[in-house]
Structures are given as structure tokens and as C-alpha cells.
Amino acid sequence: MSGIPLPTPNxxxxxxxxxxxxxxxxxxxxxxxxxxxxxPRVGCPRCLLETLEWVESxxxxxxxxxxxxxxxxxxxxxxxxxVAIVELDEGWHMLTNLVECEPxxxxxxxxxxxxxREMSDEITxxxxxxxx
Amino acid sequence: xxxxxxxxxxxxxxxxxxxxxVPDLGAEAALLALDDCGLKIQDMEALYCGNxxxxxxxxxxxxxxxxxxxxxxxxxxxxxxxxxATAFREGWMSIKAGVYxxxxxxxxxxxxxxxxxxxxxxxxxxxxxxxxxxxxxxxFAEAGQEHAxxxxxxxxxxxxxxxxxxxxSTLNPKAMYQIETPLETVMNAEMIAYPNTKLMCSVNVxxxxxxxxxxxxxxxxxxxxxxxxxxxASVLTSDPWQERxxxxxxxxxxxxxxxxxxFEMAGIGxxxxxxxxxxxxxxxxxxxxYENLGLCADGEAGKMIDSGDSALxxxxxxxVSGGLLSKGHPLxxxxxxxxxxxxxxxxxxxxxRQVEGAKVGMxxxxxxxxxCAIHVLEKVTA
Ligand SMILES: [Zn+2]
Numbered sequence: 453m454s455g456i457p458l459p460t461p462n463x464x465x466x467x468x469x470x471x472x473x474x475x476x477x478x479x480x481x482x483x484x485x486x487x488x489x490x491x492p493r494v495g496c497p498r499c500l501l502e503t504l505e506w507v508e509s510x511x512x513x514x515x516x517x518x519x520x521x522x523x524x525x526x527x528x529x530x531x532x533x534x535v536a537i538v539e540l541d542e543g544w545h546m547l548t549n550l551v552e553c554e555p556x557x558x559x560x561x562x563x564x565x566x567x568x569r570e571m572s573d574e575i576t577x578x579x580x581x582x583x584x
Numbered sequence: 585x586x587x588x589x590x591x592x593x594x595x596x597x598x599x600x601x602x603x604x605x606v607p608d609l610g611a612e613a614a615l616l617a618l619d620d621c622g623l624k625i626q627d628m629e630a631l632y633c634g635n636x637x638x639x640x641x642x643x644x645x646x647x648x649x650x651x652x653x654x655x656x657x658x659x660x661x662x663x664x665x666x667x668x669a670t671a672f673r674e675g676w677m678s679i680k681a682g683v684y685x686x687x688x689x690x691x692x693x694x695x696x697x698x699x700x701x702x703x704x705x706x707x708x709x710x711x712x713x714x715x716x717x718x719x720x721x722x723x724f725a726e727a728g729q730e731h732a733x734x735x736x737x738x739x740x741x742x743x744x745x746x747x748x749x750x751x752x753s754t755l756n757p758k759a760m761y762q763i764e765t766p767l768e769t770v771m772n773a774e775m776i777a778y779p780n781t782k783l784m785c786s787v788n789v790x791x792x793x794x795x796x797x798x799x800x801x802x803x804x805x806x807x808x809x810x811x812x813x814x815x816x817a818s819v820l821t822s823d824p825w826q827e828r829x830x831x832x833x834x835x836x837x838x839x840x841x842x843x844x845x846x847f848e849m850a851g852i853g854x855x856x857x858x859x860x861x862x863x864x865x866x867x868x869x870x871x872x873x874y875e876n877l878g879l880c881a882d883g884e885a886g887k888m889i890d891s892g893d894s895a896l897x898x899x900x901x902x903x904v905s906g907g908l909l910s911k912g913h914p915l916x917x918x919x920x921x922x923x924x925x926x927x928x929x930x931x932x933x934x935x936x937r938q939v940e941g942a943k944v945g946m947x948x949x950x951x952x953x954x955x956c957a958i959h960v961l962e963k964v965t966a
Binding site: 488520523535544560 | 721722725726727729730732733774775776777778779780825827
């Protein structure tokens, strides 16, 4: 996938994108209730407090659900591609693309790990790929 | 607190009307609803107008410019696919609160072709492609796949929803399409986002629907109780926090929350419901909502479509109008069009698709991002 639109980091999301660049999958976690929060935001939606702190995920998990997209919303995307919800080993969910895997080989429950793709000087995207 | 009744309600035949305008389409439905109860625009004390595409465009006021500038208050609502239902609910609240005795609610939309995008992020992490997909087909495909992996629901069962709803719409002259789509046709149609093929995605159409909502006292005064339909519950929810629903709009939790509140407000249970118009924006969504609305037990939705329980003539017919899949889905109009469908059955005026003996019906819409609106409607017996 080349020429796809890239995110613009802002003060709230910057730690996540800086982590990706360094090969670390950073996610917010609430110090009060322990819930993980992704996409990054200001406060914990459960506790309604500004108690979020950045932690590092192991970057491994299982495929929770997926779809194979055949008609993209924007022409920059090469089809078919696999959109995936990954359940990280810590129990939180992340939306991503599954790469390095043929669409017909995708199975819910398969083991996956983060696979970084450098898209620009600033942006590295956290995709996922199958792991043994 | 007074009870609120629908005394007049109608919709235009959904279709594609590129040569018309949004206010013009809305005005047509408004006049149809007023005609349905023999009232005039000068009888209305307020207008609640739902439209998404021109949300900044004062659509309600422009409708009045076509049918009568009486100076009444106008409230314009935008709430994704729950836009029309939200406008209706604003009207319902004004009656329940005793502020007005008779108001008009209009839902209208003019749509382009193509795929619907997700709600704006504002988080600096756009979803499309980067972290998955924000297109509606992918959201609902993934929600369907989640159900499939949990309960073994099959591609064929999802496809059967489309076959059923297209069949229903052959009996509805106001639906966009009146064509049968056999199972093989649905399953072999262009794949949009597995497991939803093109025929398993709702149809983008233009349309409008309108309702006149009235207090009990006023309805009796006007002699309109004969065809009145009681609004026994009106509920609106947003997504309750769930740690596991971090990344995709959650179509399940806000529906479950809304249905529980709706049953409590109406003082009934799911087994009392004789027909349902639910948000089948995608075939996968209808399967999920059988369980979310309590029409069957968790894990039984596949069985429900296989058994014919949700088909016309079945235990609890779902989307006898043809649903969003075949009647069409003009976003701002859908919520009120659903209420029109259920009201028509409760009045015994649904012709060939009449659900016999219908006394209680339910309507459901989901606006991603998210808003869920549920209405419970009851036949007036006294
Ligand atoms: Zn918390």
C-alpha cells in the first residue's frame, strides 16, 4: 500500500506514533481501573478521570475478528486487504491490517504479532502478521 | 404525564430523485402525513426535522418555506442513521413534557451512490486502511465474523437475510426494489467486505417520511383516536464504555442497552412483540440484532433465520417492509419510515404484507459513532 493517507500525530496520539517508530507498541492504560484505552484519548471513559498513562504492549495476540475488503473507500488501497481486530495478550483490542498472509488463510483465533511498516520519516504503521 | 400518539404518518416511495431538492422531498412527506390525519400545517405547534446530508442547511425551515411559514419553532437534528428517529423522539418528548399538543416530525435524505464512511475521528488516527477500515461494510462484516466465530453462523445464513428482505419488499409498493433475489444470486454478487456481498448492503436511496404526534387529550378532541398508534416507549442511547470495544463502533452494546430500557418503559417483554423493523444496514447486522433485541437467545440468530421465524408469517416477522436492504436507506428518513411501517401494520392497513393481528411493534435504528434509537408502538384498543 503506497500513497495511502497517513495520520498526523497530535499531542494526545504522539506517544503512540513515536513508539511505533522505535518499534514499541504503546497503549494507554487507566491507573485507577486498569482498563486499556485505544484509540488514545484524554481521560478514562469508564472512570471519567484523567488517569491514563502510557504502557508498552507485548505486541502479540490473536485475531479476534476480520473482514476481507474488496471494495475500498479510497482508491489508494490495493484490494483485497484484510482488516483485523487483534486481541492483544494484555486483553485489549486494536484495529489493524493483517499482512504477510493470504486472505483465504485468515482464521479467527490465529496467533499474530505486530509488524511495523515505515511509511515516512515520521510515521511507522503497526500492522500485524501471523506468528508460529 | 400524557401518553403520546402517532395520529398521521406516511412516507414517499423511496427511489433516486436527482432532479429534486431535500426540502422538496421533505415537504412531500410532511403533506402526506398531514393528509393522513386531515390536519394542516397551521395546526402544528412545532416541527422536528431530521436530515444528515445538509445538517447545516436549516432543512426544516426550508420545508416550511414550501408548505407554510407559520412561525412555529423548528428543531433540526443530525444523529447519523438515527437522525430521523431522533427528530421523532424530540417531538415525542415535547408532547410528553406537555409543552405542545400536536407536532410534526419529518425525516428526509438525498443520497449519493457509494460506500458510507465512518464518523470523523478527531483523534489524529484515521481508521481507513491505516488501522483497518472505517467503511460501514467492513465494520459490520467484522461484527458478523465475530458472531460467526462464536456461534458458527455461516455465510449462507447471513445471505438468507437478504433473500428474505428482498422477498418482503416485493409486497411493499413504497420500497425502492420489488425483486426477488435467490440465495445463489445474493451469495455470488460482488463481494464488498467478506461476508457481505453487494446485495447484503443497504441501498443508498432518496426518501422522506413524516409523522404527526399528538397528546391523548388533543387526539380525542380532534376525533383521531380511531387510527391512532400509541408510542409506548421511546429510547435513545450512546455507546456505553466497554474495554473490548476500543476500536470499532459498537453496534451491540448500545442496542442491548436501548432494548432493555424500551421494554421496561413499555412494560412488555420481547415475546410480546409482533413485528420489528430493525437496522439491517448490512445482512450481518440483522443477525446480530435478533439477539441484541431479545428476539431470540444469544447464539440462536442463525436458527432464527433458518426457521423462518423472522419472515412474514413467522413467529416475529422482521423487516416486512423490505428493510434497509431492499426498501432502501435514506439516512435521515429511515427512522420515521420504520415507524410508518409498524404503524401501518398496527392499523391493519398493510395490505399483502400485513402481519395478522399485530398489536405491538418495535422499531430500531443505529447511527454509528454511535446512537441507538428504539420505539415501541402499540395498537389502540379502547
Ligand atoms: Zn479507568
